[in-house]
Amino acid sequence: MAVPSLAPRPSPRPTAAWSPPKHVGEGKENRPALKLLQPSSSSQARSKRERPCDACRRRKSKCVLQEGRRCVLCEFHKQECTFVENAQPRKRKAHDASKADHAMKKSSPSSPSHQLPVFTPPTPAAAPPKPISVERQPTPSAGQPSMRKPFVVDESLSLQRHRHCKYLGQTTALDARLIGLGSFNEKNETESQLGSLRQVSRTEYFSTQDDADVSVPDDESRALADVEQVIGSHGPALIDIYFRNVQPSYPIIQKHAFLDRYQHGDRQFNPPLLAAMYMLAMRWWDQDPAVSSHPKPDLARLESIAISSLTAAMHRPKMSAVQAGLLLLQRAKSSTWTLTVQLVALGQDIGLHLDCSDWSIPLWEKKLRKRLAWALYMQDKWSALMHGRPSHINASDWNVPIPTDDDFDETIHPLPTPNEDTDSQASRGRTVFIQMISLTSIMSEVCTTFYSESAKTELSRAGQYATQLALARAKPVQIKLRDWFTKLPETCKIDNFTPSHLAPQGYLHLAYFATEISIHRRIVQSLDPATTNPYMLYICRSAAKTRLISALDFVNRLKPEHLDAFWYFASTANFSLIATFGALLMATSPGKEEAKFYACRLNEFRWTLTVSCKKAKWISGALENLGALRFLLRGVEGRPSLMMGVEEGDGGGVVGGTCNGVEGGGMEVEVEGWGEEEQMNGNMHGVTMSV
Numbered sequence: 001m002a003v004p005s006l007a008p009r010p011s012p013r014p015t016a017a018w019s020p021p022k023h024v025g026e027g028k029e030n031r032p033a034l035k036l037l038q039p040s041s042s043s044q045a046r047s048k049r050e051r052p053c054d055a056c057r058r059r060k061s062k063c064v065l066q067e068g069r070r071c072v073l074c075e076f077h078k079q080e081c082t083f084v085e086n087a088q089p090r091k092r093k094a095h096d097a098s099k100a101d102h103a104m105k106k107s108s109p110s111s112p113s114h115q116l117p118v119f120t121p122p123t124p125a126a127a128p129p130k131p132i133s134v135e136r137q138p139t140p141s142a143g144q145p146s147m148r149k150p151f152v153v154d155e156s157l158s159l160q161r162h163r164h165c166k167y168l169g170q171t172t173a174l175d176a177r178l179i180g181l182g183s184f185n186e187k188n189e190t191e192s193q194l195g196s197l198r199q200v201s202r203t204e205y206f207s208t209q210d211d212a213d214v215s216v217p218d219d220e221s222r223a224l225a226d227v228e229q230v231i232g233s234h235g236p237a238l239i240d241i242y243f244r245n246v247q248p249s250y251p252i253i254q255k256h257a258f259l260d261r262y263q264h265g266d267r268q269f270n271p272p273l274l275a276a277m278y279m280l281a282m283r284w285w286d287q288d289p290a291v292s293s294h295p296k297p298d299l300a301r302l303e304s305i306a307i308s309s310l311t312a313a314m315h316r317p318k319m320s321a322v323q324a325g326l327l328l329l330q331r332a333k334s335s336t337w338t339l340t341v342q343l344v345a346l347g348q349d350i351g352l353h354l355d356c357s358d359w360s361i362p363l364w365e366k367k368l369r370k371r372l373a374w375a376l377y378m379q380d381k382w383s384a385l386m387h388g389r390p391s392h393i394n395a396s397d398w399n400v401p402i403p404t405d406d407d408f409d410e411t412i413h414p415l416p417t418p419n420e421d422t423d424s425q426a427s428r429g430r431t432v433f434i435q436m437i438s439l440t441s442i443m444s445e446v447c448t449t450f451y452s453e454s455a456k457t458e459l460s461r462a463g464q465y466a467t468q469l470a471l472a473r474a475k476p477v478q479i480k481l482r483d484w485f486t487k488l489p490e491t492c493k494i495d496n497f498t499p500s501h502l503a504p505q506g507y508l509h510l511a512y513f514a515t516e517i518s519i520h521r522r523i524v525q526s527l528d529p530a531t532t533n534p535y536m537l538y539i540c541r542s543a544a545k546t547r548l549i550s551a552l553d554f555v556n557r558l559k560p561e562h563l564d565a566f567w568y569f570a571s572t573a574n575f576s577l578i579a580t581f582g583a584l585l586m587a588t589s590p591g592k593e594e595a596k597f598y599a600c601r602l603n604e605f606r607w608t609l610t611v612s613c614k615k616a617k618w619i620s621g622a623l624e625n626l627g628a629l630r631f632l633l634r635g636v637e638g639r640p641s642l643m644m645g646v647e648e649g650d651g652g653g654v655v656g657g658t659c660n661g662v663e664g665g666g667m668e669v670e671v672e673g674w675g676e677e678e679q680m681n682g683n684m685h686g687v688t689m690s691v
Contacts, residue, residue: 051063051083052071053065053071053074053081053082053083054082054083054084054085055071055073055074055077055079055080055081055082055162056071056073056074057085058150058154058162059073059154059160059162059163059210061073061162061163061210061212072212073162073210073212077162077212077221077268079267151257151260151261151264151266152257152260152362152364152412152415153254153257153261155362156361156362156365157198157200157206157350157359157361157365158317158318158319158350158351158365158369159254159257159318159319159320159365159368160318161266161268162210162211162212162268163208163209163210163211164208164209164211164214164316164317164318165198165206165207165208165209165317165318165350166206166207166317166349166350167204167205167206167348167349167350167351167354168197168204168205168206168207170203174192174194174197174205174207176203176204176205179192179197179199179205180199182197184199188200188360189208194207195207195208195209195213196208196209199360200356200359200360200361201358201359201360204351204354204359206350206351209316211316214315214316220270220271220309220312220313221267223271223272223305223308223309223312224267224269224271224274226271226305227271227274227275227278227302227305227306230297230298230301230302230305231278231297231302232297234291234294234297235278236262237288237290237291238277238278238281238282238291239259239262239277239278239281240290241281241284241285241288241291242277242278242280242281243255243259245281245283245284245502245565245566246277246280246281246566247426247429248425248426248428248429248430248504248566249429249432249433249504249565249566250327250330250375250429250433250566250568251371251408251429251430251433252323252326252327252368252371252372252375253277253323254364254365254368254410254412255410256364256410256411256412256415257364257412257415260412260415270313270318270320270321270323270324271305271306271309271313272305272306272307272309272310272313272321272324272325272328273320273321273323273324273327275302275303275305275306275309275324276306276323276324276327276328277327278297278302279299279302279303279306279327279328279331280327280330280331282296282297282299284564287564303328303331306324306328307328310324310325310328314342314346317346317349317350318350319350319352319368319369319372321346322343322346322347322350322352322372322376323372325339325342325343325346326343326372326375326376326379329343329379329383329569330568330569331569331618337383337386337387337389340379340380340383341392343376343379344376344380344392344393345392347372347373347376352369352372352373352376352400353373353393353397353398353399353400354399354400355399355400355401356369356370357401362412364410364411364412367403367406367407367408367409370400370401370403370407371403371407371408371433373400374400374402374403374437376393377393377398377400377437377440378436378437378440378568379569380392380393381393381440381443381444381447382440382443382511382568382569382570382573383570384447385443385447385514385518385570385573386570386573388451390452390453391444391447402434402437402438403433403434403437405430408426408430425501425502425504427491428491428492428503428504428505429504429566431489431491431492432491432492432504432505432507432508435484435488435489435492435508436507436508436511436568438484439484439508439511439512439515440511442477442480442481442484442515443511443514443515443518445477445480446477446515446518446519447518449473449474449477450470450473450474450518450519450522451518451522455473459522459526463531464528464531464532466526466528467523467526467527467528467532467536467540469526470522470523470526471523471540474519474522474523477519478519481512481515481516481519484512485512491505492505492508493505494506494509494554494557494562495557497559497561497562498561499561500561501561502561502564502565502566503559503561503562503565504565504566505562506558506562506563506565506567506571507566507567507568507570507571509554510554510571510574510575511568511570511571511574513547513550513551513554513574513578514570514573514574514577514578516547516551517547517548517551517577517578517581518577520540520543520544520547520581521580521581521584523540523543523544524540524541524544524584524585524588525584527540527541527588529590541585544581544585545585547581548578548581548582548585548601549601551578551581552578552582552601552604552605555575555578555605555608555609555612556608558612560615563612563615563616564615564616567616567618571618572618572619572621572622573622575609575619575622576621576622576625576626578605579602579605579606579622579625579626579629580625580629582598582601582602582605583598583602583629583632583633585598586598586599586602586633587633602626602629602630605626606623606626609622609623609626610623
């Protein structure tokens with residue numbers, strides 16, 4: 001008997017979009033798998049009496065019937081066990097079949113230049129699409145079986161309602177060449193003793209399992225019921241608020257697929273995802289006439305349900321669990337490093353770090369994966385900056401293209417398209433999202449250049465040349481940052497907004513200033529008055545002062561349209577970073593006048609945040625950090641001038657353009673008034689430096 005060669009299995013045929021599921025065995029004889037390993041009779045159809053129930057047929061799961069009761073899986077999921085849907089064959093036009101046959105011929109192992117055919121959705125129906133309402137339709141009663149087609153998510157790889165998947169890496173026990181020897185069905189799946197294995201490209205495979213096969217300590221049905229109990233009848237209104245205010249700026253949900261399920265009363269939602277969407281939407285509770293007159297639901301109870309159910313959901317890796325975690329982390333008090341690390345691992349479990357452009361999955365899922373992957377990337381990088389931790393995503397292991405405008409198209413044929421009355425807001429939001437991705441890449445480079453352990457060691461070893469080394473390393477990344485800001489689209493400019501309409505670009509500009517400050521913070525930390533050239537001290541401190549003033553003036557320019565919009569989770573920490581930088585410059589000031597200048601500007605900053613907090617309560621976290629800095633600065637004592645040797649008029653200790661060089665000896669810095677809400681001296685506003 002001939003032994004099959006270990007050539008890689010041909011690329012999988014593209015998965016069709018949202019059509020009634022077929023029997024698992026149908027079409028298996030047409031697969032390009034090795035005939036030697038084809039089962040003899042496993043693909044024979046069951047008789048009508050033994051056929052699987054509708055739910056198991058949709059899940060492609062084994063249906064274990066019980067005498068006088070629902071099948072095992074239906075009983076587990078607390079759903080109806082019906083036998084009313086017909087297993088209709090997949091309808092394909094003649095020219096589509098010829099194209100598929102042609103693609104299969106090109107898929108043969110002897111074709112080294114094979115390219116995976118790109119998934120294309122079927123042509124939409126001629127009738128114009130009807131708009132979708134967020135309102136839910138009544139759920140069918142127990143005696144009234146639903147004849148609805150399967151949801152589009154059940155044709156996906158990582159969003160199926162009753163199955164989950166895990167990426168099989170190249171160093172696992174299951175080698176890709178060995179997996180390719182299996183017999184694959186119409187969903188590009190083959191069975192193994194370790195479960196079903198699904199091929200998405202020539203070399204990429206996932207293991208897939210039924211959710212019911214993985215026991216979890218929590219009951220999803222109960223958690224979902226608890227979420228709905230807390231929200232009451234306000235669910236549809238909150239979902240509408242979410243897609244109006246959050247989705248345009250943070251597009252990690254497939255809007256049409258979600259609304260398709262939500263309006264049809266699907267009871268298989270991921271509980272932490274639904275809870276997180278409700279919680280984020282509740283930020284605009286008092287401003288929405290549909291709910292503002294009602295008591296606000298118990299937010300603490302909702303968050304408790306979300307966190308506990310998310311822990312259970314992580315045992316069954318899906319994109320919905322990553323989405324839920326990211327949304328929970330957008331709430332200021334929920335931003336924890338541990339959860340971020342867990343989400344990175346979960347994302348790698350489902351292959352979010354890979355380029356899925358050529359995978360055999362629906363086109364809408366490819367687009368969603370790309371957006372979700374970069375949201376996870378940004379979460380990791382900004383969390384690392386916030387907490388002073390090393391990033392868990394390495395550039396060498398990241399292969400996801402930056403999304404383009406096409407990747408934000410939420411259309412799924414043949415689903416009807418909801419009314420899009422916020423096209424301009426959605427367009428602005430996606431532009432800000434893409435620009436934030438580019439800025440995050442630069443910020444990540446800043447952290448690697450100045451704050452990694454190897455960078456810290458090299459700066460420490462440089463001794464008296466530490467500042468020169470820091471300046472040399474700062475130049476390339478500063479050029480990138482300047483170019484990024486120069487090329488910023490007009491819609492992202494801070495003053496480009498329509499009155500009474502949300503302007504989401506505020507968090508983008510704040511992140512830009514946080515990145516700039518992170519560079520100058522390290523340069524200021526490297527300054528040593530005993531060894532650094534006095535003129536270099538002056539230049540570095542003047543540049544740092546200019547950046548601080550620019551950041552403070554940006555905060556003063558924020559309008560209600562900015563404050564009412566969606567703000568990225570790192571914004572609280574980025575506001576705090578401005579205060580930290582000002583406190584650092586104050587603590588290292590060479591003289592009394594300069595220290596008083598920074599004290600006044602910090603006091604003004606505190607007053608601005610206090611006023612803004614009335615509009616954006618999440619800013620209170622930055623105020624708490626500012627209070628902690630004020631407490632630390634109580635111990636600031638006079639220090640010898642950092643500008644010794646600089647003649648008067650050379651700019652030592654510049655405040656308002658005057659020279660305040662101080663001869664040696666201590667000088668008491670007055671900071672008692674800092675933190676009091678008092679009138680700022682007018683000559684402190686608009687101070688600029690020429691560097």
